[in-house]
Amino acid sequence: MTTASQPNRARRARMARSRLVSYGAAIVLTVVVFGPLYWMINTALKPADEIFSSPPLWFPLSPTFSNFIDTLDPVFIRYIGNSLLVATLTTVVCVLFALLAGYAVSRPSGKSGKSVIVAVLISQLLPPAVLLVPLYKTADTLGLLNSFGGLIVAYLTFTLPVAIWLLHGFITSIPAELEESAQVDGLSSFRAYFKVIVPLARPGIAATAAYIFFTVWQDFMFALVFLTDQDMRTLPLGVLGYIGAYTVNWGQLMAASTMLLIPILVIFAFVQKQFIAGLTAGAVKG
Amino acid sequence: MTSSLALKIRRRPRLRKQSSYRRRELALQILCITPPLLLLAGLVGYPVVQTLYLSVMKSTLIDPEPIFVGLRNFASIFTSAQFWAVLVNSVIWTIGITIGQTVLGLLAALILNRKFIGRTALRALVVIPWVMPGVIAGILWKLLYDPSLGPIDQLLSFLGIGGGVNFLGEPSTALVAVMVVAVWKGFPLSAVMYTAAYQNVPDELREAARLDGAGRWRVFTSVVLPSMAPTIRSTVLLTTVWTFNYFDLTYVMTQGGPGYSTEIFPTAIYRIAFQDVDYGLSSAYGVISVAILSVFTVLYLRQLNKSGSLSR
Numbered sequence: 267m268t269t270a271s272q273p274n275r276a277r278r279a280r281m282a283r284s285r286l287v288s289y290g291a292a293i294v295l296t297v298v299v300f301g302p303l304y305w306m307i308n309t310a311l312k313p314a315d316e317i318f319s320s321p322p323l324w325f326p327l328s329p330t331f332s333n334f335i336d337t338l339d340p341v342f343i344r345y346i347g348n349s350l351l352v353a354t355l356t357t358v359v360c361v362l363f364a365l366l367a368g369y370a371v372s373r374p375s376g377k378s379g380k381s382v383i384v385a386v387l388i389s390q391l392l393p394p395a396v397l398l399v400p401l402y403k404t405a406d407t408l409g410l411l412n413s414f415g416g417l418i419v420a421y422l423t424f425t426l427p428v429a430i431w432l433l434h435g436f437i438t439s440i441p442a443e444l445e446e447s448a449q450v451d452g453l454s455s456f457r458a459y460f461k462v463i464v465p466l467a468r469p470g471i472a473a474t475a476a477y478i479f480f481t482v483w484q485d486f487m488f489a490l491v492f493l494t495d496q497d498m499r500t501l502p503l504g505v506l507g508y509i510g511a512y513t514v515n516w517g518q519l520m521a522a523s524t525m526l527l528i529p530i531l532v533i534f535a536f537v538q539k540q541f542i543a544g545l546t547a548g549a550v551k552g
Numbered sequence: 553m554t555s556s557l558a559l560k561i562r563r564r565p566r567l568r569k570q571s572s573y574r575r576r577e578l579a580l581q582i583l584c585i586t587p588p589l590l591l592l593a594g595l596v597g598y599p600v601v602q603t604l605y606l607s608v609m610k611s612t613l614i615d616p617e618p619i620f621v622g623l624r625n626f627a628s629i630f631t632s633a634q635f636w637a638v639l640v641n642s643v644i645w646t647i648g649i650t651i652g653q654t655v656l657g658l659l660a661a662l663i664l665n666r667k668f669i670g671r672t673a674l675r676a677l678v679v680i681p682w683v684m685p686g687v688i689a690g691i692l693w694k695l696l697y698d699p700s701l702g703p704i705d706q707l708l709s710f711l712g713i714g715g716g717v718n719f720l721g722e723p724s725t726a727l728v729a730v731m732v733v734a735v736w737k738g739f740p741l742s743a744v745m746y747t748a749a750y751q752n753v754p755d756e757l758r759e760a761a762r763l764d765g766a767g768r769w770r771v772f773t774s775v776v777l778p779s780m781a782p783t784i785r786s787t788v789l790l791t792t793v794w795t796f797n798y799f800d801l802t803y804v805m806t807q808g809g810p811g812y813s814t815e816i817f818p819t820a821i822y823r824i825a826f827q828d829v830d831y832g833l834s835s836a837y838g839v840i841s842v843a844i845l846s847v848f849t850v851l852y853l854r855q856l857n858k859s860g861s862l863s864r
Contacts, residue, residue, distance in 0.1 A: 288666040292674060295663050299678055302736065305703060306692050320700040363588045370585035382585065384853060389596040391849045393797040395818035396838035399606065399825045400599035423595040426588065456580045484685040486800045487818075491826060502687040506804070509691070516695055523688040530683050538676055542744055 310334065310520040317516050333521035342522065344497065345504035350529075352414050352500055353482040356421045357475050363422075364429035364474065368437050369459045371430065383434060390427035394487060397423050402491050412495045420488050425478045432477060436470025437463060473540035476533055483530060501526050600842070606835035613829040625836035637812040638820045638837075641727060642796065642844075645816050648728075649795045652735035654788055657742025664747045675747065682740040686800030693733040694720065694805055720806055723813035730805050730814055734798065742787055749783035750776065782859045789852040793845060817841040 309317060311329040371382050401420050402411075410416025440463055448458040464471070486502045493499055499507075505526065508519040534541070607625055609618035629635045664675050681689065696702045697719045709715030719729040753776050761775045777784075799818040802808060808815035808823060815823075817837060825834035 284666075285668070288663075288668040291663040291666065292668045292670070295660055295678070296674065298736070299681060299740070302692055302696055303680065305696055309695065318701065321706050322701055322703055324703065363591060366584045367588035370581040382589070386592070387853060387856070388849055389592055391793045391845060391852065392596065392600065393818060393821075393838070393841050393845060395797065395799055395821040396603055396842055397596065397599040398822065399831055399834055399838070400602035401595070402825075403602075403831070404598075419595070422591060423599070426592060427596070430588065454580075455577045456584075480683055484683075484687075484800075486685070486687045486803070487822070490803075491822075502685050502800075505687060505691070516701070519691055520695070523692060526688055527680070527684055531680070534679070534683055535676070538679075542748060 306520045306523055309516055310524050312517060314517060333517040334525070337518045337521045337525065342504065345499055345501045348414070348498060349483060349501040352417060352421075353479050355414070356418045356425060356482045357478045359418065360422055360425045360429050360478050361433075361471060361475050363426055364433050365464060365471070367430050368433045369456065371434060383431070386427045386430045390424070390431060394424050398487065398491060401488075405492065411492055412498055414498070417488060417492045420492060421482050421485065425481055428481070429474050429478055432474045433467070433470060436467045436474070439470075440466050469540040472537050476537040476541055479533065480530060603835045603838045603842075606831050607839045608832075609835075610832045611830075618832070621832065625832045626840075629833065629836055629840070634812055634815070634820075635837075638815050638817060641812070641814065642816045642841075644727065645731060645734075646792055646796045648731050649734045649738065650788060650791050652731070653739040653742045653791055653795075654784070656735060656739040657746050657787075658784075660739065660743035661746035661750050664743065665750050675744075678743055679740045681737045684737070686737065686798070687804050689733060689737045690801045690804030693736075697729060721810060723810050726806050726810060727814045730802055733805070734795065734801055737801070738791065738795070742791065745783055745787045746780065749780040753779040782855075785855050786852070786859070789848055789855060793848050793852070796841070796845060796848075817844075 308323075308325060310333050311331070312323070312326040313328060313330050313332065316323050316327055367382070401423065405411050405416045405420065408416070410419070444466070445455070445458045445463055448462040449455055453461060484502065485500075489500045489503045493503060501522075505519065505522050508515045508522065606618070608620060608622055610621040610625065611618040660678065664671065664678070696704050699705045699716055699718050704719075705715045705717070708717075717725065719725045757775050757779065758771055761771045766774065796816075797818055798816075799822065802814055802816060802819050803822070806814040808819045817840075821834050821837050821841070824830050824837060828834075
């Protein structure tokens with residue numbers, strides 16, 4: 267560092283190189299993440315003859331929405347309705363139970379907290395495939411197969427532990443003094459929890475609800491086993507119907523997939539910040 | 553209770569009032585924890601016990617009344633070539649995907665912490681593969697891998713690496729081909745975690761190391777990485793368990809085939825229970841997979857305990 271201009275030029279060169287690396291790396295990452303998704307939309311917009319051209323076309327020559335329009339028949343709309351119903355109901359029931367549990371587990375005075383949380387964590391890590399057979403047999407004896415009620419209860423097996431655990435992270439992060447001062451003001455601890463703490467935890471509750479919604483929206487395995495009636499199918503199961511015995515209707519399949527993604531992305535756009543905060547602070551606290 | 557009353561309570565008869573208060577509070581807590589715990593006991597506890605019970609029973613489609621067979625289900629598992637294939641596949645599957653997701657996740661986190669226009673958008677959108685249903689990801693990649701309709705084959709022959717390989721149809725490539733999809737679908741979560749952890753590394757720490765003459769790589773390995781270690785450990789353990797349990801991709805893409813080349817524990821449990829209708833054998837597979845997972849569960853709990861997440 268002898269003169270002023272030399273290090274300046276060197277620094278500028280270094281910054282230019284660093285910027286080049288940044289953009290290069292960002293482009294690579296973008297291609298890795300979105301390349302496959304591009305192909306999904308590309309295929310969804312192709313007319314049938316272009317889909318089956320070999321070698322494949324990297325963009326539609328005469329793009330058309332006919333795949334989307336054909337996909338949106340009453341059956342598909344029914345699948346959407348089924349999925350929305352099941353995912354919403356499971357989310358509501360699950361969050362309510364988790365909030366109840368949160369009162370006992372996550373409050374500063376709760377003594378059972380730690381052991382309950384450990385039990386919850388263990389059940390969260392059990393393989394759902396293992397629970398599948400006994401739950402199926404039980405639902406079968408109770409006549410709960412092919413009913414949304416049975417499926418929703420089954421979904422609680424893997425959503426409730428996660429919900430309790432995520433909410434635990436959010437609720438314990440709210441200072442205990444807030445609740446204590448509410449109690450000094452004459453609220454019982456129960457009411458203090460629901461009137462003071464729960465409203466404060468609203469962003470966390472939203473993130474937890476979103477997580478539960480995704481999990482159920484995505485589920486395939488339980489729906490596959492619990493729902494055999496065509497009319498009851500949820501979206502992931504219904505989409506498989508486009509894979510016929512002889513041919514695969516790729517255009518409609520990809521159009522359906524694109525539409526399946528949209529609600530998730532909309533919800534995610536709203537809760538993204540809390541969602542990531544919750545995952546990093548609650549589930550995977552460093 | 554009004555606030556003036558509350559103030560009076562805080563004066564003299566505090567001890568007695570408080571103990572009745574505490575008792576009521578405890579009763580309420582028990583009341584609140586009971587429904588969720590009962591649900592969990594019924595939905596998780598009972599199936600686990602039932603699986604243990606079924607694993608020592610034998611029933612068939614023709615003869616559905618289960619009879620006690622002791623450990624014969626396990627004996628037939630340990631002597632079957634299929635089980636060892638499933639075990640080896642599961643180990644390769646779990647370790648390979650976990651390593652892939654961790655390395656890609658770290659790389660992506662480093663990229664997402666550099667400065668470039670559009671960084672905020674990319675940080676938000678990078679999670680798309682992770683939030684997309686596994687069935688959809690599986691179907692989409694089936695198309696991508698298709699030797700005549702998909703772009704991968706075309707890209708490979710364009711690069712001169714060869715083409716005409718049906719990756720999902722060959723026993724030698726099918727498992728790795730599905731693993732690639734699992735890494736693609738799963739690494740965004742690791743990336744998000746590591747991006748957050750990276751931002752939590754105090755700038756002063758990095759600055760101090762740089763002033764001490766450490767180069768970029770040195771700063772990364774001896775300052776940044778150690779600070780991120782707890783997050784990395786937890787994420788790796790969670791990824792391991794989730795990957796081991798992951799069913800959708802394999803089911804949609806290969807159904808465990810060709811042969812048993814992509815069969816892993818969850819697909820084996822499903823197939824034996826619902827296609828072969830052999831609940832006993834399927835449950836025995838279930839018991840073994842829980843036994844394997846319990847090792848990781850213990851490790852995860854220890855990690856959480858160490859990082860203070862379990863105590864308040």
